[in-house]
Amino acid sequence: MTGPVAAPRLDLAAYLPYRLSILSNTVSGAIAAIYETRYGLSVADWRLMAVLSMEPDRPLTQKALCARTRMDKVQVSRAVKRLLERGHIEREVDNGDRRSALLRLTGQGRAVYDDVAPATLEWERELLSRLTPAEAAILDTVVARLQQVADEMAAGS
Numbered sequence: 001m002t003g004p005v006a007a008p009r010l011d012l013a014a015y016l017p018y019r020l021s022i023l024s025n026t027v028s029g030a031i032a033a034i035y036e037t038r039y040g041l042s043v044a045d046w047r048l049m050a051v052l053s054m055e056p057d058r059p060l061t062q063k064a065l066c067a068r069t070r071m072d073k074v075q076v077s078r079a080v081k082r083l084l085e086r087g088h089i090e091r092e093v094d095n096g097d098r099r100s101a102l103l104r105l106t107g108q109g110r111a112v113y114d115d116v117a118p119a120t121l122e123w124e125r126e127l128l129s130r131l132t133p134a135e136a137a138i139l140d141t142v143v144a145r146l147q148q149v150a151d152e153m154a155a156g157s
Contacts, residue, residue, distance in 0.1 A: 031123050035116045044071060044079040046116070049088060052105045053113045059102035061094065088112055 012018045028043050035041040041049070047069045052060060060068070066076050080103060083089040088109035094100040105113060128136050 027127070031120050034119045034123065035112075038116060039112055041112075041116075042079065042082070044069075044075050045082055045088075047071065048076065048079050048083060048103075049105060049109060049113050050117070052089065052103060053110070053117070056105060056110070059092065059104040061100045061102060063100070065103070083109070 032041075032043050032046070035046050048065055051065060051068050062073070062076050062080055065071075065080075066073055069076070071079075080089065080091075084091060087106055089103050090106050091101045091103055094102045131139065
């Protein structure tokens, strides 16, 4: 007679979600040092500013920011509050849905973004320069595919 079967042990060093999280935290933390030091911005603050900068003539709702950044409502709400207080973003009533507000970068916010973005892009360039061109291409393909599969799985497909 055999005893109960032991549950499989989770080896974090080999567990892909954990490894991706650690990598993301390492990279985000290193890049965050740039905008935290210069402007006192958090990772969430910077992500919202970066998303809002992508289409400056198209303001976004907090709900849209949640969807684009994959951050939860509380994180986005707190970052929006900080950015409004610092004058980096402005809020206007959404005429299409008066319960909602549209957010956009202010001139000051655009200036902060324009100062920080080149340094973050340089950090990314340096990181990727340590890979061969083939490795960088494979990484890009694999990350895009993993995101697609994770989105499908999260949606229940």
